[in-house]
Amino acid sequence: KQEVTQIPAALSVPEGENLVLNCSFTDSAIYNLQWFRQDPGKGLTSLLLIQSSQREQTSGRLNASLDKSSGRSTLYIAASQPGDSATYLCAVTSGGSYIPTFGRGTSLIVHP
Amino acid sequence: GAGVSQSPSNKVTEKGKDVELRCDPISGHTALYWYRQRLGQGLEFLIYFQGNSAPDKSGLPSDRFSAERTGESVSTLTIQRTQQEDSAVYLCASSSHGGGHAEAFFGQGTRLTVV
Numbered sequence: 001k002q003e004v005t006q007i008p009a010a011l012s013v014p015e016g017e018n019l020v021l022n023c024s025f026t027d028s029a030i031y032n033l034q035w036f037r038q039d040p041g042k043g044l045t046s047l048l049l050i051q052s053s054q055r056e057q058t059s060g061r062l063n064a065s066l067d068k069s070s071g072r073s074t075l076y077i078a079a080s081q082p083g084d085s086a087t088y089l090c091a092v093t094s095g096g097s098y099i100p101t102f103g104r105g106t107s108l109i110v111h112p
Numbered sequence: 113g114a115g116v117s118q119s120p121s122n123k124v125t126e127k128g129k130d131v132e133l134r135c136d137p138i139s140g141h142t143a144l145y146w147y148r149q150r151l152g153q154g155l156e157f158l159i160y161f162q163g164n165s166a167p168d169k170s171g172l173p174s175d176r177f178s179a180e181r182t183g184e185s186v187s188t189l190t191i192q193r194t195q196q197e198d199s200a201v202y203l204c205a206s207s208s209h210g211g212g213h214a215e216a217f218f219g220q221g222t223r224l225t226v227v
Contacts, residue, residue, distance in 0.1 A: 018222040031212030043118075044218040051213060089155070099145065099168065100216055101206075102155040111136060 002027045002094045006103035013110055019077040021106045023090030027067045034100065035064050035075050037086040044089060048075070055093045075093040114138075116219035117203050125194055126223045133189040135221045137206030143214065145207075148173075149221070150200045157193050158202075161187060162210035194227045 003026045013019060023033070028087050036044040048057045048064040052071065056065040061078040077084060084093045091100035117136040125131050136146050146158040157171035161181045172178070176194075181187040191198055201221040207214035 034216060036218070041223075043116075043220040044205075046215055046217060049215045091155075093215070095212070098143070098162065098210045099157055099160050099171075100211045101157070102147075104154040 002030075002092055002097075002101045004090060004092050004101050004103040006088075006090055008106055009104065010107040011109070013080060013108075015080060015110055015111075015112050016080060019080055020106070021075040021077070021088050021090075021108070023073040023075070025071045025073075025092045025094075025101075025112050026088055027092075028071050028095050029055050029095035030068060031095065031098070033064075033066055033073050034088045034091045034093075035062075036071075036091065038089060038105070039086050047088075047106075062110060080108075082112055084110050093110050116204055116206050116217050117192050118160050118202075118219035120189045120222060121220060122225075123185050123221045124227060127196060128189065128193055128227055130192045130222065131194055133191075133202050133224070135187045135189070135194075135204030135206075135219060137187070137204070138208075138217060140184070141206035141217075143207040143210040143216075144181060145205045145216065146179060146187070146189050147203045147205070149203060158189070168226070169222065191224075194224075196226045199224055199226045 001016045035047040050066045063076040087105040089105045144161045146156040160168040176192045179189045205216045205218045
């Protein structure tokens with residue numbers, strides 16, 4: 001059974017810092033890994049999707065990397081802004097099951 | 113539609129009543145997922161539909177929970193004889209196909225409160 005862990009659980013940083021959020025998974029036989037953000041009381045917004053054959057994906061100030069062999073992904077946020085404050089969730093879709101398994105998320109606060 | 117739509121956005125119900133939650137996936141998306149998110153907790157898988165295949169119901173927590181989907185359109189999640197522990201946000205997602213490679217898109221969720 002796939003297990004997904006996100007570290008740290010919470011993070012508070014001043015505006016302008018570069019950040020790294022971590023996601024680890026136990027079963028490396030994955031189809032893809034997807035990063036989401038969730039604002040309080042809202043649904044999930046897709047940020048980046050990395051297929052199993054890819055090493056990284058970039059969108060604006062966000063860069064996500066994938067290392068299947070070590071069971072890890074990182075989400076890099078450059079020049080953080082208060083508007084980046086949200087919970088960031090990692091989801092892994094594994095071989096044998098087409099159902100994304102989620103981590104508990106990293107709650108990020110970027111203060112001015 | 114432009115995105116996944118869920119209704120109602122909020123539902124308050126009395127313990128013991130039945131509730132029905134609705135999800136309209138993105139047009140053309142064959143895969144549809146329901147998740148539950150309790151306060152301060154992660155996303156808990158409930159049920160998965162893919163095209164006309166039999167749904168994967170392995171995440172439903174009890175026989176009070178059921179879900180239906182007609183073809184590749186609307187899905188409804190029904191909770192019978194609601195309990196206070198059913199209070200949570202129920203999230204629906206769809207993707208363009210199953211098979212594990214497609215991006216999943218979520219709705220805004222239905223916040224269910226059982227009093």
